Amino acid sequence: MTLPQNRLQEFVRPEDVARFNMIEQQIRPWNVDNSMVLAVLARVKRERFVPPAYYSLAFMDIAVPLVPEEQLLERPDAVMLPPKIEARMLQNLDVQSHERVLLVGAGSGHFAALLAAMAQEVVAVDIAPDMVAMASTNLRDNGVDNVQVLQRDAAVDVPAGGFDVIALSGSVAELPQHLLAALNDGGRLIACVGEDPIMRIHVVTKRDGQFDVQTPWDYNLPRLQNFPEANAFEF
Template sequence: MSDFVQARRAMVNSQVRINDVTDYRIQDAMLELPRELFVPRSKQAKAYGDAEVEVAEGRFLISPRDLAKLIHVANVRPTDLVLDVACGRGYTTALLARLAETVVGIDSDDDLVRRASERLTEVRADNAVVVKADPTAGVPDQGPFDVIVIAGAVDEVPDALLEQLAEGGRLVTFVRSGPVGRATVFTKGQGGSVGEYVVFDGTPTLVPGFGKEDEFVF
């Protein structure tokens, strides 16, 4: 048994199962998916630790605990069409692909789009694709989506993404409140109304492009 296989088991046992992630599909997906393939080679030893891993300058793969809980509250179904926003090197996209019917990952960085696409092919996530797009704008021509995931912190969720939710759809992310991110589920109701509720706290890094613009001070 390889060290990475043992590390995956330890990750699921110590960071996922004990943190109210009771969906066995998520547990099994995290046990099977080689997380180390989705981080830089120099960071592979940190892939299964209880912390974020930097995958590019200013870009992070959030901790296993935060990611598992976030996906759990999204309630991804086998028939869902899912959008993974600011997907980075594609780990979350690949994980969602094991839970949903189809997954679209988007990122604005050419190198990350290329790397994510290569890794999805490597792990045979044939029902997922990564395309270059502005994460704050989404891909309206591909929706509406049953689930939208922003696996990191935001100051606010752009209206453009909420508009791409299908009726009954869920958008999940961490909305910053000071230094803390509050895992929040946004739901689309009849007539386009959007509700939200907070589920748990975490401390993921802000996703570039999702911060409030600095106000001018006179």
């Protein structure tokens, strides 16, 4: 149920009005109705994780650049996911307070902060040193102390220990088998899988050593670096 619009009278800061509108006008219409997810989106201040040059874009229904625009062609994955995508992924993952989470693609640290608000521990990895530095600084400055940020190429190197939840913040050509192997029993992995122009969100649940794969919705995300591409047909 959509909250009554007179709730806007409760907010003093323009950012809080924008956040309320983001949740009501972008996120709820995308079938996100989990009360815990909505509460976390209201509590974690998205604007504090946006580069100053793009502050005005913080609550818009777009992927916010994390590097200067001229670098985006070479680094299309250096973005914050749109709010509705982070929200829908959180709802699909159903993260619990005792769980350990792996986030592939640390970005600005915002998605890690959302996951950390629901989980016991988050390990965020990124191949790019500037993203590791940005995420670490933003998380520290916002008092998020249950996230470890590592510079790591998750295409070949997975932190040890096993995970209850694994989230990929960009797309891959196929489900990474080494990440599926890192799931604990009962664990879930979410990834955007496929090729332009058609990609689908895959939610994989591990039960008794078997993997159940659901594809609940479609969306295209930029490629994560170094993950293998699908084999091309040869004629």
